[in-house]
Each structure stands twice: as C-alpha cells, then as structure tokens.
Amino acid sequence: MGTTFSRFRLAVQSLRQIAAVYEQLNKRIQQSPGIPVPHPSTPYWAIPTSPIAQHGSSDATPLPSCVDIVIIGSGMTAAAFARTMLGFGPEGSNSLPQIVMLEARDACSGATGRNGGHITPLVFHDYLVLKKEHGAEMARSIIEFRLAHLAELIQVSKEEEILVDSQCREVETFDVFFEQETFDSAVQNLNICLDEMPEQRGKWRLVDAEECVQDLQLSKRVIGAIATTAGVLHPYRFVTGILSRLLADHPTNFHLFTHTPCLSISSESSAKNDEPLYTVSTSKGTIRARHIIHATNAWASHLLPPMRGKIVPVRGHMSAQRPGIGLGQADVAESPLEQTHSAGPSDSALTLADARVGSWLGTRSFVVYANGRYDYLTQQPGTQSASSSSHSLYPPPAAEFMFGGGASRGEIGEGGFIKEVGIADDRSWNLDTGAYLGGALSMYFGGWGAEGRDFIGKRDTEESDASRVKKLWTGILGVSADGQPWVGRLSVKISGRPAPRAKKSVSKDKPASRLAPPGEWISAGYSGEGMVHAYLSGKALAHMVFGKEDTGLPDAFLVTDARWKKAKLENLVQTFIVE
Template sequence: MAKQVSKQYAELSKKISLSPGLPVTNPSMPYWMDPQSPITKHGRNSLLPEYADIVIIGSGITGTAIVRTILDNYDPNEDKPLTIVMLEARDTCSGATARNGGHITPPLYHDYSDLKEKYGAETAKRIIRFRLAHLENLLEVAEEEDLLVDSQCRRVQTYDVFFNQKLFDKCKEQLAIYMADLPAEGANYRVIEDRKGLKALELSPLTVGCMETTAGAVHPYRLVTGILSRLLEEYSDSFQLFTHTPCTSVEATGKDIPFIARTPRGSIKARHIVHATNGWSSHLLPGMRRKIVPARGDMTAQRPGYGLGKSVDGGEDWTGQRSFVFYGGEAKTRYDYLTQQPPPRSSEAMGAGVEKGKGQGLASAGEMMFGGGFLQGGTADTAFFESVGNVDDRTWNFGVVSFLSGALGLYFEPAWGREQVEETEEANRKWAEGRIKAHWSGILGLSADGCPWVGRVPEKISKRNSKDSLLTEKRTLTTNKELSADGEWICAGYTGEGMAHAWMSGTALAQMILGTPDNRTVGSDKAPNWFPEVYLISEERWKKANVDDWLEKV
C-alpha cells in the first residue's frame, strides 16, 4: 500500500510541474450559466486593437474587480483615454467564478490559530478581517450596480456541521482562541450541541454539534456579467472584451511598449499585462508552476426534499437563508459545502431587471447548490490524485458526484422527505429529472503556501526581461501618466476560497496599477493599508513556497 501511494505521489508531482495549457473548449455546463448573459460571446468576431494600456487575461470575478476599480477611479486623459482589453479563452465568466458554490463563507476560526503561529497575531487578524470584509464589500458593490436582486447577494446564517466528536472538540478549542483574540468578530458565533437545537436545524441525529454565524451567498455569474455589461456600455471608448480569444503567449519586446500579448486572432501591444486566470496562471507564467496548482472540483444543483426548510417547532421556513459546511470525519480538510437558492416566491422580483438589461432569466426554485466530496466517500484517495493537477472541466469525478448525489438526504435525515419536483415543465426542460438537476466541474487554483498571489510579477518569476530603463524611470513616456510603471501583474491562487479573497484582492491590485506618487517606479509598488502584506508576490516568498507542504496537510 505504501509503495502504491509513493508511486501515486511521484506521478502527481510530475503532473503538477507541467503547464496547465489553455482551458478546454467544450466544458461542462454549470447550472449558474443558464440562461446565458447577453455578453456571453461578446467580441468573439470583433477586430482586435493593435495596442492597449492594459491587457487583462481572464473575465471572472478577479478580472472584473480589477477593471471596475480602474475604470471607475481613473482620472481620464481627454487627449489619450485609457484603453483596457480583457481577453477570455471561452465564454464570458465561464471559469471558476461560474462554477463555484455561490457561498461567501470565509474560513475564520478554522485557520486563525495556524495563521497566528505562522505570521503572528497582528497579521493573522488582518487576514481574518480581510476575509470577513468581502461580504459587506460585495453587498455594497451589488447595490451600487443595481444588481442586489438579480445577483441574489445576501446575508445568510451559516453552520459548520460536525459528525465526529474529536474534530468538533478540537474546533471548539480553536473557536475559543479566535473569540478571545477577536472578540468583535467572534461575537456572532454560537455553538449548538444540544439535541433540541440540532433537531430544530433539521440535521441528522448523527450530528454531534455545529457552529453558527453570519455569512453570505451570491449568484456569482449574474454579479460578474452584470457588472461587465455596465462597464462595456459606460466605458465603450476605453474597455473592450474579447471572448473565445485565448492569450497563447506573452512576450517582452525590450522596447518602449514592453509587452505583446499573442492570440490566435492577432497580437496586442501593451504596457501592463494582468494575469487573472487562477488555476491556469502558470501556463503564461512558467515560474508559477508548483506555486499555483490547478485542481478540479465538482458541483451539483439539486432539488430539495419536500420536508426540508419547513417550519420546525414553530420556526420559520429557512429556504434560501442558510448555508452549511459538513465535516464528515476527523480531518478538517475533508468537507462539503451547501448554499440554497432563494425560494420560488422570489420569481417576480428576480425577473424585475430584465427590461433594464440586467435580469438574466429564470428565478431560482430553492435549488441546493452542493459541492465538495473532494476527499470524501469510498473513492477519496483516488479522487484526490485524479483531481489535483487536472484542468479538464469537460467531465467530473464519478465517485465524487455519486457521493454528492446521495449525501444531502443523509445530512438532513429524516427531515429531507420525498423528492421535490417543479410545478412547471418550463423550469425543468433543460435539466435532468430526479434529485440532481445538474452536475459539473470547475478548476481551482491551489496556492503552495495557502495564500493568494497578488502584485507585480518579478522578472525572475515571469522569465521575461522588460526594457532596462523601465526599471527605474518614472512614468513619463506612457500615454497615461496616472498608471504605475509598466509591468506584469498577477492576482490568483485562492485555494478554493475565491469568494472570500478574489474581489478585494482584485481591488487592491487595481489600486497598485493605478499608482501613487510612490509607486510609479518598479520596486516601490504599495498595496492599500487594509491588504494583507503576506499575500503580495515576491521572490523571497516564491522561493519559500513549497507545494509539498500543502499536500502533506491534506
């Protein structure tokens, strides 16, 4: 057995050292993407410009946060307006953002003690507060964009549910430390372990306890495509999006305009290249291989049981108002996650934005958006070795999806009840009958040291040498003097927690690109004060990050 595992690890090590390549052209269809946005194939047949001040590669939540922040905050030059091109290999927002669980549920007490030991108390607190800030930040963004209803961005009560007493006891100890060090942030937590309390939550009798706090949920695809639609319309002279236009290479020119982004449809000269491709980052940045490792995860959309979410002992119907993380065993790394779509009664409201061009179709019907199973069930070890380093989101792991297809009825047994069916054929015509409406996969970006990688990419990592003079001179030659010095940038590696990292990481990177009087020269780039410094990319961090450390924890 040990020999077999050793062989599997050797094969895995070889696999994650390779380029992830370009995204496959015919991926599985995530439930979030039906119906598709009007900008799904935007710019597919349009002529590429010869030049852009900034080329952003990737059209998910990271790229959207970056372009929104730059466009809404840039002081335009009337003679030479800022030009930004966004390149997308497939449909708009068809990567991890449109394939995740829709949960804004950051790991808090779960990671705090480890972060404190590794980085010190103050840095650990900053990371926790950064993660927590995403819910309010995304709610604010959705409101500003008039997308609160259509994006379903909302607060929910979230529950960490435990089926193993040993792990539950350990997590209670971690929660106590978290609440002692961060009393304001920990005040919303409540530990539930009495049978009456657990029954009221409709959880299985096998549940040993749970922890409750406030978190969030969102329809990520609608949020991102709604924002991009507004930006394309409002900044039509500055911003262009080209779908089905993969960036196949980035080259350093050694000239005044330092970069060329090449695609099958033509090349674009640029002063700034932004890598916002998460799990695919190391395709264009070979130095990031084994630093950001792709991994395939599986998701499902399921019809809830008729008995679930109903009034229990006088309680209110909680459909669409809760999210869950289920820990089935002793390992904290083995969990499943669940959010629920709003109930059918929201149908009229959900369609309200259609005439404005924001609404994107059918209202939800209380679907259970359930994912995980990565290290669960009888195929856990096989699934692990198959998933890590895998960038093929055309298919999924059979064992994992089989596990996900049956787990919910057990997690909520006996409250689940009989299977639910929509009242109209229209709502069901595109999806499978039975409990599972849809299942799909998506590609995560696992960071070797567990932290996102954000900032200007050092040339030792990019393997591309910019024009030497650009390393010291201020931005006097650029057509847009308000930007930071030319260069390559990255914002990626969220290790499955993109909704609690990506938006504000993208915002921080955009502020770095916009520049201040202190960071118009390379080497003096400054992130906002609220951004965790340990998330910034540097040669020193890059040298230390070892993916084997992450693999050992799993």
C-alpha cells in the same frame, strides 16, 4: 510468523502505492495546465447564459493594436480590477486607460462561474495556523481582509444595480460536525480565536445536537454545529453584470474578447523613442500593451512557467439539486426555472416562488465535516417579488441547493482529493464523487419528504431527470503552495521574461503616464476560498497599477522573490497526502 509477514507485506504494498501516487502527483503538478479546455461541463449558475457570454468572439471584431492594459481572464478578479481601474480619475474616455480583457472561453467560465457561491471566511479554522506562520498581527489582518468581502460585495451589487440578479445577501451559516473529536477540536480553536480576537465575540454561537435536528432538520447522527453570519452570492451573474455595465459605459476604453485565448507573451526592446510594450499573441492576432494582468488563477502557470508548483490546479465538483418539500414550512412546487428556462419570468412562476414565504429557504448555508470530507451547501432564494423580478434578465430562482465537495482529503482511492490535484480539465467529473454528491444530502438532512413535483418535459442535462440532481459540473481551483493568494508585480525571475524598457518617458498628457511603470502583475492562488479573497485582491491590484501604496492588502499576499523561493512543492504535497 505468517500473520506478521502478511502485515509487513500489506505495509510494503501501501508504501509502494503512496510512492506511486506521489510520483504521479509530482508529475502533474510540474506540468503546464495549458489553456482552458473547450466545451467544459455546464455549471447550473450559467443557465441561462448571460447576454455577453460570447461577447467579442466573432472574427469580424478586430483587436485593438495597442492598449494600456491587457487582462487575461474574466472572473471575479478580472471584473474587480477592471471596475476599479475605470472608476479612477475624472469622467471621460481621455482620462481613462485603454483596457482589453481576454477570455479563452465564454465570459466568466472559469472557477468564479463554477464555485459554490459561499462568502464564508475561514476564521477560527485558520487562525492558529496563520498565527504560527505569520504572527498574530498578520493573522488578524488576513482574517479581517476575508471578513471585509461580504460588505464589499453587497455594496458593489447595490452600486451596479444587480442586487436581485447577484442574490448577494447575508445568511446564517453553520459548520456542521458528525464526529465528536472534530467538533471538540473546532470548539477549542474557536475559543482560542475569540480570546485573541475579542471583537468577534457575540458573532458566533454553538448549536447543540437537539437544535440541529429540530431547527436545522439535520440527521440525528449530527454531533453539533458552530453558527455565525456569512453571505452567499450568484457568482456568475455578479461578474457578468459588472462586465455588461462596463461594456455599456466605457465602449471606447473597455473591450472584452471571449473565445480569444492568450497564447504567449513577449517583451520588446524599445527602439529609439518608442514606449515600452509587451506583445500579447492571441488566437485573433497580437496586441501591444504596457501592462499584463494575470487573472487566470489555476491556469496562471501556463504563461508563467516559474509559478508551476506555486499555484496548482485542483478539480472540484459541484451540483445543483432540488430541495424537496420537507424544508421549513415551505410547499415547494415545481421549479419555476424549469417552466421559464426559455421564456423568462411569468406570473405563474412568480406565484409558485412566492409560495415559499415562511420557510428558511435561501437564508442559510452549511459546511459539513464528516469522514474526512469537507462539503459545502448554499441555496438560491426561495422567494422573489414580482416587482424585483421585473428588473431581472433571468427567471426567478427556485430554492435550488448548490452542493459541492465530495472528495476525501488524504484518501488514495478514486474518490480521494489527491486524484484531483494537477487536473485542469473541467469537461467531466469523477463518477464516485458525482455519485456521492447525489446522495449525501439525504444522509446529512432528515425530514425532507418527497419532492412534491410532477416532472413535465425534459431539460438539456447530463443527469437523470428522475434524480434530485439537476446539474453536475466541475471547476478548477488554483491552490497556492503556501496557502495564501499571490498578488502584485511579477519580477523577472517569476515572470520568466524581462520587462520592456523605454529610452524616453511616456508623454505626460497620456493616461499611461499616471500608471506605474510597465510590467506583469498577478492576483491568483485563492486555494478554494476565492469568494473571500478575489474581489478585494483584484481591487488592490488595480491600486498598485495606479501606483497607490495604500491597498489594504495583507503583506503575506504580496509577490516577492523571497516568498517565491520559500514556497515549496513538498509542503503543498504534504497537505494533500496527510489527512
């Protein structure tokens, strides 16, 4: 009897704990995320910073009084939108819209500049769920949309002449499993997906435990892996490279103002023959605009209160780590980045980087499933020729591991994913998660050997110089209540304010006459998979603002009042609490 009562008491205590967590979670989700906090943790991607990191931040740089479009945010979505808008029509400033981009902090300081660099679409992982929720045809459309990003990002990198800096390339990617049940379920889902999407056959293969240990240098505890082709990207340099070119090529049509947060938006009643305009209030003053583009992802609901509970901020953790000398046949010497952080590329640094020829450094990426965790790993290139480096603004990479994740889904404790939901503060990190990231790779992989370096000097980091961890930081994801991005025009119900109306149409000789009627628009809510959603979503949104119907966007992404009403907070919370 006593044992039964003790078990009952423990069960009651667990239920109370879950109820308390749910109450706190619900409170956080319903709050405004605010504007991005100042002085965030520094992502390794942004060392060194781009020359345009603080472009337009000076108070001496005035805001335009009136423009066609205001973009709020400066990440992947914003860059794709601006690039597409300024690529339409004949050359010449008179035919292009006037665009202002506002950023609360440094350029590309949000989720884009803080993520893991994966261009790895979820395919078999999501197919059955997508099919159940949207039907087979829409499920295929969503997956094909995700898969299209790698070719698009490589092509854009080539067109922008930033292929070296963006590091955009194909790699072999591995879903690695350390639990038999999870591996068996994944293989089953893969087989079903390939049966229903036969064009994917030949693009996937199973990797047995022996190959995982011998070729991938994984721990002997590994069960197996699933391999395919995917991509990786240096997200920060990709976006800042695009924005730099737009600023240079369109000085009269494109304006970037960093450290200039948008504080509020209001719509004006048009008087007499005035054009319909919004008033955007910023820390530098006000701008009047015909179109507002919300490209702030996790922060979207600050300016769009009806979107609270529909797009929720979640704090994720990332690290940059030294690879050690045991990978492949590489002989990894001291990091060139440490030698050249201030001075830029040097002959000696290039020689050290080129010594990695013959290894698999930089040619693979991994997603690891273990103990309810979902961890992800990419790697910067281990080689870079002198000729290509001569065209780069930055020091050559040193095969750094870019490793993220660390929070266990469904776990109530300090290392649990639930604790990060509703958190929009990326200044610091969870100590338990940070400690986990610092040690997990040595558990997942075997045969690394020593680091093979003698540390010289000190760098400006918050981490121990003796550790493999070179940098630890956080970023804020925008998680969608129904799992899909939100892309399109915002109705009055969703924006929370009426669109301005005009008594007289815009003059036909103005660029604005070629745009859709004034309004607010959004592309956000990528649920941690921004690299396979954001660019083409931003590009599709630009097509919408130009009034084009063929956007290539899956209908499941479109913003509608019916979808907004259906996307329930309860469904979102359940995904966080249920393992």
